[in-house]
Amino acid sequence: VRVELVTVGDELLLGDTINGNAAWLGRTLAGHGIEVTRSVVVADQQDEIIQAVQEALGRADAVITTGGLGPTYDDLTRDALAVAAGVPLTRDPELERRLRERAVAMDRPFVPMVLRMAEVPEGARQLPNPAGTAPGLRITLPGGPVYALPGIPSEMRALVEAEVLPLLLRDAPAGVPMARRILRTAGVWESVVAARLAPVEALDGVRLAYLPDSGEIRVRITATGPDASIVLAAAEEQARELLGHAVYGSGDETLDRVVHRLLAERNATVGTAESLTGGLIGAELTAMPGSSATYAGGVVAYATPLKTALLGVSAALLADGGAVQAQVAAEMAAGVRERLGATYGLAVTGVAGPEPQDGHPVGTVHIAVAGPDGRPQTVSPALPGTGSGERRRVQIRRLTVVHALDLLRRIILGLDVESSWRDDREDREASS
Amino acid sequence: VRVELVTVGDELLLGDTINGNAAWLGRTLAGHGIEVTRSVVVADQQDEIIQAVQEALGRADAVITTGGLGPTYDDLTRDALAVAAGVPLTRDPELERRLRERAVAMDRPFVPMVLRMAEVPEGARQLPNPAGTAPGLRITLPGGPVYALPGIPSEMRALVEAEVLPLLLRDAPAGVPMARRILRTAGVWESVVAARLAPVEALDGVRLAYLPDSGEIRVRITATGPDASIVLAAAEEQARELLGHAVYGSGDETLDRVVHRLLAERNATVGTAESLTGGLIGAELTAMPGSSATYAGGVVAYATPLKTALLGVSAALLADGGAVQAQVAAEMAAGVRERLGATYGLAVTGVAGPEPQDGHPVGTVHIAVAGPDGRPQTVSPALPGTGSGERRRVQIRRLTVVHALDLLRRIILGLDVESSWRDDREDREASS
Numbered sequence: 019v020r021v022e023l024v025t026v027g028d029e030l031l032l033g034d035t036i037n038g039n040a041a042w043l044g045r046t047l048a049g050h051g052i053e054v055t056r057s058v059v060v061a062d063q064q065d066e067i068i069q070a071v072q073e074a075l076g077r078a079d080a081v082i083t084t085g086g087l088g089p090t091y092d093d094l095t096r097d098a099l100a101v102a103a104g105v106p107l108t109r110d111p112e113l114e115r116r117l118r119e120r121a122v123a124m125d126r127p128f129v130p131m132v133l134r135m136a137e138v139p140e141g142a143r144q145l146p147n148p149a150g151t152a153p154g155l156r157i158t159l160p161g162g163p164v165y166a167l168p169g170i171p172s173e174m175r176a177l178v179e180a181e182v183l184p185l186l187l188r189d190a191p192a193g194v195p196m197a198r199r200i201l202r203t204a205g206v207w208e209s210v211v212a213a214r215l216a217p218v219e220a221l222d223g224v225r226l227a228y229l230p231d232s233g234e235i236r237v238r239i240t241a242t243g244p245d246a247s248i249v250l251a252a253a254e255e256q257a258r259e260l261l262g263h264a265v266y267g268s269g270d271e272t273l274d275r276v277v278h279r280l281l282a283e284r285n286a287t288v289g290t291a292e293s294l295t296g297g298l299i300g301a302e303l304t305a306m307p308g309s310s311a312t313y314a315g316g317v318v319a320y321a322t323p324l325k326t327a328l329l330g331v332s333a334a335l336l337a338d339g340g341a342v343q344a345q346v347a348a349e350m351a352a353g354v355r356e357r358l359g360a361t362y363g364l365a366v367t368g369v370a371g372p373e374p375q376d377g378h379p380v381g382t383v384h385i386a387v388a389g390p391d392g393r394p395q396t397v398s399p400a401l402p403g404t405g406s407g408e409r410r411r412v413q414i415r416r417l418t419v420v421h422a423l424d425l426l427r428r429i430i431l432g433l434d435v436e437s438s439w440r441d442d443r444e445d446r447e448a449s450s
Numbered sequence: 451v452r453v454e455l456v457t458v459g460d461e462l463l464l465g466d467t468i469n470g471n472a473a474w475l476g477r478t479l480a481g482h483g484i485e486v487t488r489s490v491v492v493a494d495q496q497d498e499i500i501q502a503v504q505e506a507l508g509r510a511d512a513v514i515t516t517g518g519l520g521p522t523y524d525d526l527t528r529d530a531l532a533v534a535a536g537v538p539l540t541r542d543p544e545l546e547r548r549l550r551e552r553a554v555a556m557d558r559p560f561v562p563m564v565l566r567m568a569e570v571p572e573g574a575r576q577l578p579n580p581a582g583t584a585p586g587l588r589i590t591l592p593g594g595p596v597y598a599l600p601g602i603p604s605e606m607r608a609l610v611e612a613e614v615l616p617l618l619l620r621d622a623p624a625g626v627p628m629a630r631r632i633l634r635t636a637g638v639w640e641s642v643v644a645a646r647l648a649p650v651e652a653l654d655g656v657r658l659a660y661l662p663d664s665g666e667i668r669v670r671i672t673a674t675g676p677d678a679s680i681v682l683a684a685a686e687e688q689a690r691e692l693l694g695h696a697v698y699g700s701g702d703e704t705l706d707r708v709v710h711r712l713l714a715e716r717n718a719t720v721g722t723a724e725s726l727t728g729g730l731i732g733a734e735l736t737a738m739p740g741s742s743a744t745y746a747g748g749v750v751a752y753a754t755p756l757k758t759a760l761l762g763v764s765a766a767l768l769a770d771g772g773a774v775q776a777q778v779a780a781e782m783a784a785g786v787r788e789r790l791g792a793t794y795g796l797a798v799t800g801v802a803g804p805e806p807q808d809g810h811p812v813g814t815v816h817i818a819v820a821g822p823d824g825r826p827q828t829v830s831p832a833l834p835g836t837g838s839g840e841r842r843r844v845q846i847r848r849l850t851v852v853h854a855l856d857l858l859r860r861i862i863l864g865l866d867v868e869s870s871w872r873d874d875r876e877d878r879e880a881s882s
Contacts, residue, residue: 033476045465057491209561296736297729304728318748
């Protein structure tokens with residue numbers, strides 16, 4: 019089944035709201051083998067809605083609309099579908115009764131405008147709403163069925179799961195099975211990932227897509243054919259082998275969550291000492307609910323003298339070579355580990371720009387992890403970012419967070435930094 | 451000018467990525483009086499891209515595409531536009547040179563695939579990319595101009611600001627004179643802002659729009675007519691009078707920049723002590739280049755015992771009433787001020803959720819500022835957010851950052867917390 023989405027609402031075109039409904043629908047339908055082939059956002063105007071729905075039905079097997087089913091006069095999806103079907107709207111007495119009861123139950127005045135939600139295009143099927151009062155609608159237009167759903171995410175989702183998916187799957191021709199999986203990598207260049215995965219890309223019935231996002235590359239593997247899930251499993255295994263420890267997780271598991279999981283499995287904690295990132299690493303490590311079990315806390319030693327006062331970095335070292343040195347990162351990591359009583363200390367220092375510092379170019383970054391063995395390990399990636407000025411500064415700080423968490427992950431796993439980190443980042447042979 | 455957006459990418463249809471680019475474009479273009487009349491997401495398929503762009507040009511004056519300009523074989527926007535224009539792609543030697551130089555500068559292997567980014571449809575104009583290497587493109591098709599931009603948000607945004615907006619505005623028909631201004635407020639409810647500004651809204655030739663964003667409300671004042679700039683100046687003056695100290699800045703001046711400016715004017719610095727925000731306040735205060743002049747550093751005391759060890763909060767107080775108390779925030783602020791030798795100490799503690807803590811509901815937040823007079827001042831806003839679970843956690847943490855910076859701003863300005871902060875936040879009468 020090929021489905022197109024029509025999202026209705028001025029607030030989406032004006033960018034006051036992000037189209038999270040379309041993303042959720044895409045993900046959910048794809049999970050059931052239903053392909054969303056196009057997604058359109060239109061204004062709260064009756065002719066725009068009619069035109070978009072008719073065009074979509076010219077291409078796809080079914081259309082799902084969200085939004086425009088509320089009670090106000092800019093809620094026009096119901097009217098648009100009635101016009102497109104050439105039928106009148108009729109008021110449903112049972113719906114009216116429920117709307118009046120609800121106003122009483124919520125101790126709210128009954129506003130006549132609300133009765134718009136009791137109107138149904140003649141011949142349309144009502145889809146009971148498990149999370150609200152106004153039902154969804156299924157109406158057949160020339161070209162195929164249209165499912166009209168409310169724009170409120172909780173109601174939209176409940177209706178899709180309870181009503182729309184079963185109907186779409188019932189109508190689906192027994193199609194070609196499809197299976198999907200996302201692998202998540204950190205610290206490897208997109209071109210290196212793509213070059214390493216060339217043999218997987220060449221497999222029959224397998225497609226790869228690369229989704230880059232500030233230092234991370236997600237790889238989506240799609241297998242199609244009668245044996246889709248077997249083919250997918252084989253492709254995933256081969257991809258993991260080719261990518262090695264660059265793969266940190268799959269699906270929705272983010273890098274911070276992987277770090278928390280690895281720490282929890284070892285009954286360990288981490289403390290952070292930050293300079294150029296100013297607190298971003300701590301913020302990332304406290305994003306997850308329950309993170310206090312494995313994240314102790316941190317120090318932002320932004321002014322150079324604080325690196326000595328708060329973390330015990332040697333004043334002579336700082337006077338000698340400045341704040342941007344691998345050895346400074348190492349002493350910060352050891353210092354924060356000891357002062358916070360954490361199992362691991364993670365530290366970063368470097369130059370976010372836009373100006374060079376102590377002769378070090380923008381993007382010079384030193385990352386250190388001190389572990390139970392007491393000997394901090396450091397890496398010094400060049401993370402110059404692209405562009406200039408403040409945009410580049412944002413990028414460099416974000417890249418530093420990802421590389422820092424990735425170094426911590428590799429060290430918790432007991433990997434040798436030389437052979438794992440550097441191979442993934444400097445793999446020229448494999449990629450050219 | 452009516453513009454349609456065409457976003458290219460399977461990852462958007464599959465819901466792996468939310469279409470934040472379309473929202474940002476809608477907001478930014480609307481801010482300049484350019485209407486986004488439709489927004490379409492299409493798959494990484496050449497014929498789909500061609501069809502969507504041609505349909506869009508049939509309705510709108512110009513089309514902006516995002517995505518599909520990268521180096522891999524599923525990046526097809528460049529090819530699609532060349533086919534639609536009936537022209538070949540030619541490799542630009544200058545672009546090739548820059549791509550090769552960049553690989554060398556970043557110490558990365560040069561992958562031949564990257565050369566795809568040096569290809570340009572014949573006759574297309576290159577739009578220099580301030581945030582990356584591959585340029586945007588402007589190509590004229592039957593029906594109007596198409597602006598093709600990369601999908602990476604930082605590059606897309608930089609290109610719109612530097613290249614696309616000036617070109618779109620140049621092409622705009624000379625309309626009625628119009629003048630615009632954005633006032634920025636923090637910590638006031640949208641309904642309070644709107645109620646206070648009712649007299650401004652009633653002025654002839656003046657329109658107001660409210661742009662809420664996690665704890666901040668930007669007010670856009672638009673004046674139209676032959677005397678637009680005079681009318682705007684009068685409206686702005688009245689709005690500032692009605693909103694008082696809730697207005698922290700205008701235009702692009704963000705709250706963190708205002709705080710840095712106020713500190714610099716007084717030759718003062720601030721240090722931060724964070725709990726529920728985990729480093730977000732430090733990250734915000736180090737976003738600006740040169741922030742080390744006024745931001746000393748901070749402590750993330752996430753685990754409760756660290757509040758005593760790193761900040762000197764009374765262990766008895768913590769044992770007695772837990773970490774979520776106004777007095778704990780006050781002692782954190784005083785502690786960080788003293789230990790970092792900063793002029794001001796700013797501290798937050800509270801419950802980000804999703805679970806209540808020590809009997810305090812999610813959204814309970816205490817914020818304290820310790821200044822040169824030695825007596826910390828605290829506020830305890832309820833910031834419950836909306837929704838549930840992790841989304842709400844993200845909101846509460848973000849709201850805490852905004853309210854913390856706003857309290858610091860008011861105290862640096864010497865405002866009385868009672869009469870300024872509380873008035874702006876608890877002015878419910880005015881808003882109902």
